[in-house]
Amino acid sequence: METFKPIKPAKRPRIGLYSLGHAHYWNQFDGLLDRLLGYNRFIAERIGESAEVCNAGMIDGDEGARQAAEQFNAAGVDLIFCHAATYAMSASHLAIARTCKRPVVVLNLQPTAAMNYDATTTGEWLAHCVGCCVPEIANAYNRSGIDFHLVSGLLGLSQTPAISLADENTADHPEAIKAWDEIDAWVKAAAVKRTLDDGRMGFLGHTYPGMLDMYSDFTMMSAQTGMHVEVLEMCDLEKILQSVTPSETQSKLDQTHAMFELSEDSPADPLARKPKPEQLDVACRVAVAQEKLVHEFDLDALTYYYRGSEGNSLQQLQEAFILGHSLLTAQGIPCSGEGDMKTAVAMKICDILGVGGSYSELVACDYNHDTIILGHDGPFHIGIADGKPILRGMGLYHGKWGTGVSVEATVQKGPVTMLNLTQTGDGKLRMIANQGDAIEAPVLKIGNTMTHVKFDRGPSEMMNQWFALAPTHHAAMSVGHNRLQFEKVAKLMNIEFQVVSK
Template identity: 60%
Template sequence: MTRLHAIKPVKKARIGLYSIGLQAYWGQFPGLKERLIDYGKFLEQSMMMWGEVFHYGLVDTEAEGRRAGEWFARQNVDLIFCHSATYATSSVVLPIHQHCLAPVVILNLQPTARINYDQTTTGEWLAHCGACPVPEIANAFNRANLPFRVVNGLLGLQQTPAVSLTDERTSHRKEAIRAWQQIAEWIQAATVRRTLRSSRFGYLGNTYGGMLDLYSDFTMLQAQLGIHVELLEMCDLARFCGEVTPRQVQAKREEIFETFEISGTSTADPIARMPSDEQLEWSCKVAAAQEILVREYDLDALSYYYHGAPGSEYEKLQAGFIVGHSLLTARGIPCAGEGDLKTAVAMKICDILGKGGSFAEIVVVDYDDQTILLGHDGPFHLAIAEGKPVLRGMGLYHGKQGAGVSVEAKVRTGPVTTLNLTQTGDGKLKLISGEGTATDGPIMKIGNTQTPVFFGKHPDDYLEMWFREAPTHHCAMSIGHNAGLFDKVADLLACSHTILK
């Protein structure tokens, strides 16, 4: 996925890593300790692609485990990988995670696909028996009420250590590829958790009146996700709009004309017209003010809505929102309309992961093509568009005040995943995701984003499953099949997650 230059970078996850062993082995089997340490260094180097790695080294006694746990706590790590390098007692492992409560993933990664049965010694076998202590460790975690996750597979070396008696080149094997995909996803999920816990979500205006599913408890969101909600006023944006210079407006105009195609008048819908110069100029000015607002309040995401009295300054201001908010969304500041703060979070999760995250709801079902059209009147994540998005002048915004410029676009053809963040009756956050395929089917020329998606079954059957989960009516659309990745995000955020299948 390519996008415009991000306004704020994603915060890399801080990853803890250590290997385990049994101190009694080192004197009995010379070279074993050094061999296992080298495996740990390989893991460290490989993980640095996705996060900032804090590698403690080898832990082989209960006392060393306590020191390691205290060290990880001081490093403020988001996730810890326990590399089960050989047999170790669970008393070595448990103290680490009692002193540092970061989520833990146990790595059972065998260096070879098959040992050399005829020549293998006890020392050679011990370098490959990482699975042996995992049941014991899992039992200890369970009895200590500590959640854990396990990745099984092959280590994925590209060359065999000189000391080995077997072939350890396993990077091409499916068991190694799958294991490293899991490791990457866990680190990406930890990146989401770290970024959210330091994120500032702007809340501009209010929620669309009567949309009960969208109303949010700001304290609940901070308690469960760590985000801060900054309450913003329309007068703040109006002030910035009044301070925008002609040079800033021109810069936005150039950005907009480079990013979008300017439409003609729709042949089907009389309210969807070619944008006027006045409408485009106003959208450019508002877009410049929106970026100033984001920078002034150091925002990572934004939800917004304002009805405005007919003919008022704020009605005119909100009529220019969609273009600028689409530009911000493509630059790593997801913007969710109608005051939907929960969907802004879902969009932010998708964006942190590099999967897009466009604001959407159910538009219509195409029973002939067996697709469900998903979209909205904006904003749109420009980085995942099929072709160049179109700007249309709207004679009115349906259900809202005012008139202005809207975005007409569709998500590129291929695998997609919807992500919905809802709230259950007991006040808990819940993720809902569904994998499908964006098709090249037709869309309406009405100035709205629309993407036809086939979810692998009859639309009525899919919608029945979706509605049963009591979602909010908006969702984030991401590119790729990401349900497994979202499942790890939900795990680290301590949210329940339903995958629609």
């Protein structure tokens, strides 16, 4: 399937890195410092594949720690990796975390799976005793009120340094692969936070009247997610629409034909019909205007809804939203309907992580298949579609004014995770992640996206436990089992995290 380049790529996170050592060792054990700095450079290079790395090198005393803290603050790092390279006293580096006030991930990465016991000297042992100081680090951080996390495993070198007396080629060892998956997940989480911190959320129109779960305090959203909220008027879009040329409309129509299969009339629902040429023309003109709106206001995500009065020109404009907003979602600008800004943020998180983020709600339960059907009549993330999505003409949108075209699709079969962003009674955001599996099962052909998801418990128990957490009734559907990744994002954003399914 054709895919689109993102309109605004995710930001590369800024990572602070330092290695720990004990200054007294360097004169006692020849070559040890250079060896440990080699490990430090290896880690920096690996993380540097997906992040900007500010590497302070070896920290073996309080003075160096204070200099590193200034270096990290000047670089504006999002996250700090503390590499336990050998035994080191906690006092020698505590100033970094205390001064920077950034989350710290302690890397307890042993260079070898097992030492060469018969040949190992004290200096050789000191290159491998990385876990020795980690309990001390954890204790000092805990008592100092510092937010820290741990990754233990193997370093993952692909070749053994000449100085080593043991086999350090552990790149393919499960404990190295697992550790680096964990490190990569932290880096991706930092990318989410940096992107949102610099992000701009468009709010077009208003929230669907009466849906109290979706109402958002703009100040709260900016304070807790970092995103600026740009309030947009329908007349902003209407003005841009006047500039759309026939050639731009034709180009968008060509793009639509490449991305979608055009439906015939639904055999079941007389409201779901083959799209009319005039419907497609209007939808493509509006889609061009929607993309121009994103560029003009430099948006990273968009939430929208406009009811208007029957026959109103702006109400007719909103009838054509679904196609363009689905195309924008495929280009890294997630769009959520009904003015649900919290779900737009959840969709953006999924998109930054490269796992989709399709606008969904509960459609119905299927107790024969033991599934909950999830989907919506709004924008769909084309990048996670199972096959080519269908574009269907709608004689009437359910619960809304007007007619137009809508996307009908199902998510790829296999592991999926629902990410819900809700707000609690005390004004705090809460993330809820539920893992399940999308399965093959019949769906309705009425112009909505729908996917059967089987969770680790039956629909009734799943709903009781999920809904007891007071979710927003929409959520972002992602592909893959992403609970652990989402949890890291929540930690870095200081947002409460809950999960129902395993």
